[in-house]
Amino acid sequence: MAAGHLKGPLLALLSMGIYSTHDAIIKLLGETYPPLQILFFSALLSFPPLAVLMLRDPAHGNLRPRHPLLLFVRSTCIVIAGVAGFYAFSVLPLAQVYAILFTSPLFITLLSVPFLGEKVGLFRGLAVVTGLAGVMVVLRPGATPIHPGHIAALCASIASATAAIIVRRIGRTERTATLMLWPILGNFCVTGASLGFAYQPMPLVDLALTGVIGALGLTAAFFLILAYRAGAASLVAPMQYSQMLWATAYGWFFFQERLDAPTFIGAAMIMLAGGAILTREPKPQPGAPEIAGTRLRGEMVTTPRPGLLLRLLSGRK
Numbered sequence: 612m613a614a615g616h617l618k619g620p621l622l623a624l625l626s627m628g629i630y631s632t633h634d635a636i637i638k639l640l641g642e643t644y645p646p647l648q649i650l651f652f653s654a655l656l657s658f659p660p661l662a663v664l665m666l667r668d669p670a671h672g673n674l675r676p677r678h679p680l681l682l683f684v685r686s687t688c689i690v691i692a693g694v695a696g697f698y699a700f701s702v703l704p705l706a707q708v709y710a711i712l713f714t715s716p717l718f719i720t721l722l723s724v725p726f727l728g729e730k731v732g733l734f735r736g737l738a739v740v741t742g743l744a745g746v747m748v749v750l751r752p753g754a755t756p757i758h759p760g761h762i763a764a765l766c767a768s769i770a771s772a773t774a775a776i777i778v779r780r781i782g783r784t785e786r787t788a789t790l791m792l793w794p795i796l797g798n799f800c801v802t803g804a805s806l807g808f809a810y811q812p813m814p815l816v817d818l819a820l821t822g823v824i825g826a827l828g829l830t831a832a833f834f835l836i837l838a839y840r841a842g843a844a845s846l847v848a849p850m851q852y853s854q855m856l857w858a859t860a861y862g863w864f865f866f867q868e869r870l871d872a873p874t875f876i877g878a879a880m881i882m883l884a885g886g887a888i889l890t891r892e893p894k895p896q897p898g899a900p901e902i903a904g905t906r907l908r909g910e911m912v913t914t915p916r917p918g919l920l921l922r923l924l925s926g927r928k
Contacts, residue, residue: 619842622834623850629831630908631857634700634708636800638866640817641701645809649821650697651802654912657825658795661915664835665924668788676789678781685777689794690801691770692909699764705760705858710749710878711764713852716885716911717742718772726776738887743882748873771909778916791915798912828913829889835917848889851908852882876928 640649676682699708715737723729731739749890750761813821838847855878862868910916 616842616846619838619840619847621774621852622841623847624853626831626834626838627851627853628857629827629834630914631705631854633827633914634705634858635861636820636827637700638705638822639695640824641697642877644698644811644813644817645805646693646701647802647805647809649701649796649824650693650912651806652818653824654693654795654798654802654823654826656822657829660829661791661795663810664920665788665791667923668729668786670719670786670788674786674789674792676793677784681777681781682785682793685774686794686797688770688774688777689910689912690797692767692774692799693798693913695763695770696911699760699767701760703758703760703764704870704874705862705866706855706868706870706878707749707761707874708764709763709854709858710874711761712768712771712909713878713881713885714742714746714765715768715772715775716888717816717881718769719775720888722772722776722839723779727779735888738884741887742881742884745877745884748877748880751873751879752882765804767911768909771911774910775916778919782881782919787919791919795912825913826913828915829920832915832917832920836921839917844889846857849886850888854908855882855908864928914920 635650637646637653696708696712698924720729720731720735720739724731746765750757774794782790835847838850859870862870908914
């Protein structure tokens with residue numbers, strides 16, 4: 612591979628390392644604080660730079676959604692993905708969470724049939740079946756108890772996939788700022804309300820770490836945008852699975868976690884299925900950047916969709 616072709620994948624690897632650090636800090640704080648509290652302050656402290664970016668939206672008009680029902684569903688899904696994802700990272704080994712979250716491209720493929728009218732051929736159909744079988748290997752139902760964290764991770768994967776499908780359906784007619792703002796407001800309402808029931812006082816250092824979570828989510832997204840600008844999607848997209856290596860390393864050194872054989876085998880099946888789906892990825896709309904149509908890491912409030920950030924940065928409507 613030529614040196615110039617390496618730039619995109621290397622930037623993507625850096626992005627995934629930053630995302631994994633984001634998740635490891637969630638796990639670290641989750642040992643002491645409720646996940647909803649961590650999510651609230653992480654989103655709160657990441658909102659100012661997002662607000663500045665949303666002011667760059669070139670589309671005219673107010674922030675009233677043109678598709679209120681679908682935007683409500685999308686906002687609800689992103690809140691669910693954030694709450695469930697933060698909980699899963701707090702209570703499960705990192706590698707197990709990633710193995711389940713990697714199923715998001717499978718659910719996007721399934722949901723794209725009824726909602727986007729895409730056709731899933733035999734190849735992608737077999738990939739979906741293989742990936743779902745990999746989930747069963749990771750969970751081992753009947754052999755080991757299924758932890759609520761496993762259910763939460765699966766809910767996060769399905770919710771983020773649904774949110775991605777809705778963006779593909781309404782993204783060309785809704786303002787970018789509208790697509791980003793309403794999920795943030797929904798998150799503030801849900802997680803803010805929870806503070807009245809389960810709030811744990813935080814020293815300044817831990818509060819600062821919640822801000823680091825938000826900063827890392829944005830930084831990772833920007834590096835991912837640079838990766839897609841520098842390299843072909845076919846080389847950049849598979850780099851998301853490098854998060855399993857980061858998860859294994861962080862788990863080993865900081866949380867005394869070990870990657871067991873079923874998780875390794877199941878994750879390999881899921882990653883193989885996801886990679887196969889990526890090779891048959893439908894092309895984005897003419898004129899749209901490649902990142903707009905790629906099945907990327909699931910969207911949460913602290914990890915905004917890179918395609919939407921790119922629209923704001925480039926001044927595209």
